[in-house]
Amino acid sequence: MSVSPEVGVILAGKYRVERVLGAGGMGVVVAARHLQLESLVALKLMVPAALDVEGSAERFRREAQAVARLRGEHIAHVTDFGILDTGRPYIVMEFLDGADLDTVLNARGRLPAREAIDYVIDVCKAMVEAHDAGIVHRDLKPHNLFRTNRPDGTTLVKVLDFGISKFIGVEGFDAASTETGALLGSPAYMSPEQIRSSKHVDARTDIYALGAILFQFVTGERVFRAASLGEMLVSVIHDAPRSIRQVRPELPADLDAVVARCLQKDPSKRFASARELLIALQSVRSSRRSSPAVSSEILPLNRSVVLAVASVVMVIAVASTLLVGAARSRRGSLATPSNERPPPMASSLAVASRSEMPPTAEVDASPVGAGIPKLPTPVSTSSPARSATPLQPEGGTSVRSKAIAPVPRVQDHGAKEAPRPTEAPTPRSMKYPSTAPPSPYTLPPLGL
Numbered sequence: 001m002s003v004s005p006e007v008g009v010i011l012a013g014k015y016r017v018e019r020v021l022g023a024g025g026m027g028v029v030v031a032a033r034h035l036q037l038e039s040l041v042a043l044k045l046m047v048p049a050a051l052d053v054e055g056s057a058e059r060f061r062r063e064a065q066a067v068a069r070l071r072g073e074h075i076a077h078v079t080d081f082g083i084l085d086t087g088r089p090y091i092v093m094e095f096l097d098g099a100d101l102d103t104v105l106n107a108r109g110r111l112p113a114r115e116a117i118d119y120v121i122d123v124c125k126a127m128v129e130a131h132d133a134g135i136v137h138r139d140l141k142p143h144n145l146f147r148t149n150r151p152d153g154t155t156l157v158k159v160l161d162f163g164i165s166k167f168i169g170v171e172g173f174d175a176a177s178t179e180t181g182a183l184l185g186s187p188a189y190m191s192p193e194q195i196r197s198s199k200h201v202d203a204r205t206d207i208y209a210l211g212a213i214l215f216q217f218v219t220g221e222r223v224f225r226a227a228s229l230g231e232m233l234v235s236v237i238h239d240a241p242r243s244i245r246q247v248r249p250e251l252p253a254d255l256d257a258v259v260a261r262c263l264q265k266d267p268s269k270r271f272a273s274a275r276e277l278l279i280a281l282q283s284v285r286s287s288r289r290s291s292p293a294v295s296s297e298i299l300p301l302n303r304s305v306v307l308a309v310a311s312v313v314m315v316i317a318v319a320s321t322l323l324v325g326a327a328r329s330r331r332g333s334l335a336t337p338s339n340e341r342p343p344p345m346a347s348s349l350a351v352a353s354r355s356e357m358p359p360t361a362e363v364d365a366s367p368v369g370a371g372i373p374k375l376p377t378p379v380s381t382s383s384p385a386r387s388a389t390p391l392q393p394e395g396g397t398s399v400r401s402k403a404i405a406p407v408p409r410v411q412d413h414g415a416k417e418a419p420r421p422t423e424a425p426t427p428r429s430m431k432y433p434s435t436a437p438p439s440p441y442t443l444p445p446l447g448l
Contacts, residue, residue, distance in 0.1 A: 003047050004028050010035070011090065012082050015043055026050050026060075026163045031095060040095045041079070046088050057089050060163075064091045066135060067162045074126035076146070076158050096158060098148035101217075105142055110220030113251060117285045119145070120214050122157035124281065127210070127274035130159075131203040136166040138201065140209035141189045142216065166201065187232045188222050189213065192265050195233055204267040207277055211262020211270075218255070219247040223263060237265075254284050 009017045015032035021042060022029050027050070032043045050056050061081060068078040080092035101119065105111070111119070123145060130137060137144075137159065144161045164185065185194055191208035194201045215223050223241045226232035241263040245256045258280050264270045271277040 005030060005045070011043065011045075012084060015041065015092070017043075023047075024161065024163070042076075042093045042095045044091045044093065045084075046090070048088070051087065057083070057087070060089045060091075062167075063162055063165060064089075066133070066165070066167060069133060070126075070129055070135070072126060072129045073150075073156060074122050074158055075129065076160050096146050096148045098146055100143050100160075101145045101147055101157070102142035104147060105216065105220070111217045113218050113255060114285065116214060116217035117255070117281055118155075119147070119157050119217065120210055121278060121281050121285065123159060123210060123213075124274050124278035126159040127203070127206055128278060130162075130165075131206070131274055134168045135162065136168060136201060136203055137162060137206050137209075138166055138194065138198065139164050139185050139189075140206055140213065141186045142213060145213070166198070168202065187229060187236065188224070190236060191267070192237045193267060195236055202267070203273060204270050207262055207270045207274065208264075208267075210274075210277060211259050214262070215241075215244055215259050218251060219244055221247060252284070252287070254287060258284060 004020050004023065005011060005017050007017055007019060011017060011032065014035050016035060018031045018033055018040075020028065020030050027044045027046045029042055029044045032041055033039070034041060046057065046060055050060075064078055064081045067075070068081075071077070076096065077094045078091055079094065081089070082092075083089045123140070127137065127140075139161060140159070144159065146158045146160055147155060148158060150156055185198070187195065189209040189212045191201065191205040194205045194208075212223050215221075224232060224235035224239060226235055241260070243256055244251050244259050245253070258277070261280075262270055262277065271280065
C-alpha cells in the first residue's frame, strides 16, 4: 500500500489530491481540492504502518473528534473525518498558506527576541485552550508550529499535529487510549518526566517544550548538544540546561529567567500553566517595547567596531570646532578695528596743514572754479624726514609763506567771475629743495 496518494486521485469521492505537503511517523498530509465547493483543504491520512498497531484507527478518530472542539485561531481547525475504502482514516483540516517555524529557523538561523516572543505567545494561547479542554499536546516543536497570516495580513502561529496528544478528564477518552508503549515525542523538546514515562505527564510537559523552543528561537541552537539519541536523552534527564545568555549575553535578563524556569527538571518549579507562562511573556514583551528600538539582538556589533565608529565621530566633531574657530578668527582680522579710523580725507582735501602747503598756489580763473587755488604736486615724496627750512625761489631768496585766500563759494555757470585776490601774484614756477616735506596724498585738480 502506498504511503502517499498519487496526484489527481479522488479520495472519499470528493477530494482531489493536488500535491503532497509533508509526512510524519503517524500520517501523511496532502493538499486536496473539494470537488463541489472547489475549496482547498489539508487532508491527513494515517500511514499503513500505523494501522498495524491495535486500536490506532479508533485513537485517530477520537483525537480528531477532540481537536475539533478547539475553535481558537491558533489551532488548525478540523472540518471532517472519514475512513477510506482501504481502511485508512483521514482528517480534513483548514489549508494554511505559509511555512512551519522549523523551515524559518533553517533559513534564518535565529530570530530577534521580540519576534520569537510573539510566536511563543501565540502558541501559549493555543495551549491555554487545549489544556483547559484537558488535551496535552506532548509533541510541541518548531516543525509543528505553522506561521501564516490572518485575512488582514497580520502574522499568527497555529499549532498542528495533535497526533500523540494525551487526554486528561475528556469525556469518552482515557489515558490508556493514548498510549502506544513507545517513546512519544521529539527528544530535544521532551521533558525529563516524559522521557521516563509518557503516561504520567501533565500540561507542564508542554511548558518545558515551550522553553526549549524559545531557547532555540533566540539562540539558533538547541538546549543540549548531543551526537546521538541516547546522549540527548541522558542530557535531558541529568544535565543542567544552558542559559540563553551563555549563548547570547546581550539578551535581556527577564527573558533569560522565563526560559530558565520553563526548563526546570522538577515540574513543580516550572510555570504551573500555559496561562501563567503567557502572562510572563507578555510582561517581557511590554518591557521590550518600552525600551530603545536599537538593539544588539537585530545586529550584534563587535566591540572594536563600536569603538572605531565612536572615534571617527569624535574626530569629526573636534575638526569641525577648529574650522569654525579659524573662520571666525579670520573674519575678525579682516574687519577694521573700532579704535582705528581712516585718515580725514575730506579735511586734507579741503585745507592741508599749512606747514605742508606750498607758499603760493595758482588760482583757477575759470568761471566754475573761480577763486579755488590749484595746488602743485610736490617733486619728491620719498624723503622720510620733514624739514623746517623755508622754501626758496630760484634766486635763492627766502620767501615767506603767504596765507591762502579763503576759498569763495563756487558759483553756478551763469554767475560772474569772482574777483581776484588783491595781493601780488606769486611766481608760477618754483623749484623746491629735495628736502621738501612730502604730501601724504596726491591731490587731483579741484576744478570742476
